[in-house]
Amino acid sequence: MSRVVFYTATTLDGFLADPDDSLDWLMRQEQDHQGALNYEEFIAGIGALVMGSTTYEWVRDNLERSGEAWPYELPTWVMSSRDLPAVEGADLRFARGDVRAVHAAMLEAVGGPAGKDLWVVGGGDLAGQFADAGLLDEVVVYVAPVVLGAGRPLLPRRLDLELLEATQNKAFVAARYRVLGPLAEDRPA
Amino acid sequence: MSRVVFYTATTLDGFLADPDDSLDWLMRQEQDHQGALNYEEFIAGIGALVMGSTTYEWVRDNLERSGEAWPYELPTWVMSSRDLPAVEGADLRFARGDVRAVHAAMLEAVGGPAGKDLWVVGGGDLAGQFADAGLLDEVVVYVAPVVLGAGRPLLPRRLDLELLEATQNKAFVAARYRVLGPLAEDRPA
Numbered sequence: 001m002s003r004v005v006f007y008t009a010t011t012l013d014g015f016l017a018d019p020d021d022s023l024d025w026l027m028r029q030e031q032d033h034q035g036a037l038n039y040e041e042f043i044a045g046i047g048a049l050v051m052g053s054t055t056y057e058w059v060r061d062n063l064e065r066s067g068e069a070w071p072y073e074l075p076t077w078v079m080s081s082r083d084l085p086a087v088e089g090a091d092l093r094f095a096r097g098d099v100r101a102v103h104a105a106m107l108e109a110v111g112g113p114a115g116k117d118l119w120v121v122g123g124g125d126l127a128g129q130f131a132d133a134g135l136l137d138e139v140v141v142y143v144a145p146v147v148l149g150a151g152r153p154l155l156p157r158r159l160d161l162e163l164l165e166a167t168q169n170k171a172f173v174a175a176r177y178r179v180l181g182p183l184a185e186d187r188p189a
Numbered sequence: 190m191s192r193v194v195f196y197t198a199t200t201l202d203g204f205l206a207d208p209d210d211s212l213d214w215l216m217r218q219e220q221d222h223q224g225a226l227n228y229e230e231f232i233a234g235i236g237a238l239v240m241g242s243t244t245y246e247w248v249r250d251n252l253e254r255s256g257e258a259w260p261y262e263l264p265t266w267v268m269s270s271r272d273l274p275a276v277e278g279a280d281l282r283f284a285r286g287d288v289r290a291v292h293a294a295m296l297e298a299v300g301g302p303a304g305k306d307l308w309v310v311g312g313g314d315l316a317g318q319f320a321d322a323g324l325l326d327e328v329v330v331y332v333a334p335v336v337l338g339a340g341r342p343l344l345p346r347r348l349d350l351e352l353l354e355a356t357q358n359k360a361f362v363a364a365r366y367r368v369l370g371p372l373a374e375d376r377p378a
Contacts, residue, residue: 012330012350012366013343014202024374025349128338141201145352145366149317149345154202156338160214161201163334166357173355173364177201177334185213 002113003137004103006120006127006155007042009172010141015151016124021058025146029171036167037140037174046074047116048106050099052126053080054152060087075109077102079126099129128157136179138164143173158183191302192326193292195309195316195344196231198361199330204340205313210247214335218360225356226329226363235263236305237295239288241315242269243341249276264298266291268315288318317346325368327353332362347372 009026010016017023033040049072051059056078063070070090077093078084079102086092095102103118110116120127120136130136139161141154161177168174181187198215199205206212222229238261240248245267252259259279266282267273268291275281284291292307299305309316309325319325328350330343350366357363370376 010202012203012328013345014200014204014336022374025372028373139201143364145350146372147203147344147346147348147350148372149342149347153338155336156202157336158338159336161334161336163357163360163362166355166362168352168355171352173352173362175332175362183214183335183337184217185211 002047002107002110002115003117004120004130004135005046005117005138005140006130006136007140008122008142008154009144010154011144011146011148011151013147013149014154015148016122016154017058017152018148019150021054021152025148026144029144031142031170031172035169035174036165037142037169037176042140045117046119047110048075048077049119049121050077050079050102050106050126051121052123053078053082053084055122056080056084060085063087077106098133099126099135100133103130103133103135124153124155127155131155131157131159131179134181139177139179141175141177142169143175145171158186160184191236191296191299191304192306193309193319193324194306194327194329195319195325196329197311197331197343198333199343200333200335200337200340202336202338203343204337205311205343206247206341207337208339210243210341214337215333218333220331220359220361224358224363225354226331226358226365231329234306235308236299237264237266238308238310239266239268239291239295239315240310241312242267242271242273244311245269245273249274252276266295287322288315288324289322292319292322292324313342313344316344320344320346320348320368323370328366328368330364330366331358332364334360347375349373
């Protein structure tokens with residue numbers, strides 16, 4: 001069953017990036033790359049990616065600065081209402097509007113509902129749009145030992161989750177959640 | 190060594206309460222009361238409490254509604270710039286201004302630096318004031334499997350923490366952190 005997974009790092013107080021989109025607080029943390037919920041095992045199960053324009057531009061700017069190549073071999077949808085320059089060597093599909101159409105196209109790319117999982121790279125509002133459509137299955141977080149007090153919100157919605165696993169991975173708490181849907185208090189009686 | 194500990198529940202996205210100060214999302218979660226970082230063991234090590242006015246009024250209102258008695262036997266400082274009505278049977282000391290003076294008075298109440306720990310009950314800004322003064326030693330969080338997108342912030346500061354332990358306690362991730370101080374990126378070079 002192809003699941004939609006929001007796999008991300010966050011601060012303890014729920015920010016994906018600081019107000020200037022800096023990830024310096026994240027990059028200096030230690031992790032065990034073979035440990036719980038590690039990226040290598042995660043990405044092996046993924047067939048397609050989707051990211052918002054802010055995330056895309058952050059990755060693109062960082063690659064430009066570092067001179068590194070686009071890090072993903074998988075087809076990647078970029079949601080943006082603006083026309084954005086592409087990155088050489090990246091398998092990009094620009095899209096806008098309803099995430100349901102994007103989800104359908106991504107599913108097709110992985111060979112249908114029995115295919116590999118789909119990764120919502122970020123940001124939080126894009127993950128929220130998938131949740132709004134009832135399409136977000138899991139949230140996997142690496143919680144960095146940092147509070148920022150302000151920044152880009154993790155998942156700006158009211159949702160109930162179910163904790164599936166939680167372990168320490170060096171500096172991080174690594175936790176995996178199933179998305180249950182709207183907060184119980186918000187559901188019609 | 191008497192430590193100052195901010196022991197609290199939070200959502201995965203770092204809110205202590207929803208925008209209406211509701212904790213309904215918290216009260217319905219399952220926990221193992223004998224499990225990791227449980228309240229009974231925690232409170233056994235505590236000698237005095239301090240809370241902000243919003244937290245105090247929340248507790249007071251809930252006791253009035255439920256008819257229950259004040260739940261803490263320990264001396265409790267309430268930080269408020271306003272005069273607040275007391276709760277019968279509670280050992281309350283109202284205070285305002287610098288948390289350093291309050292900390293000194295609390296230390297004296299527990300018999301000095303070798304005494305029991307001090308509990309910052311909430312809210313987040315009060316914990317932040319202790320951190321600003323270099324007086325916040327630990328943060329212990331029960332992370333509920335919920336995102337709210339808005340509400341009362343956990344700890345509205347930029348701080349580096351160090352993860353000391355993390356385990357699942359039923360619905361929650363229970364994690365304990367040492368407070369290291371201002372975020373590395375904000376410290377003078």
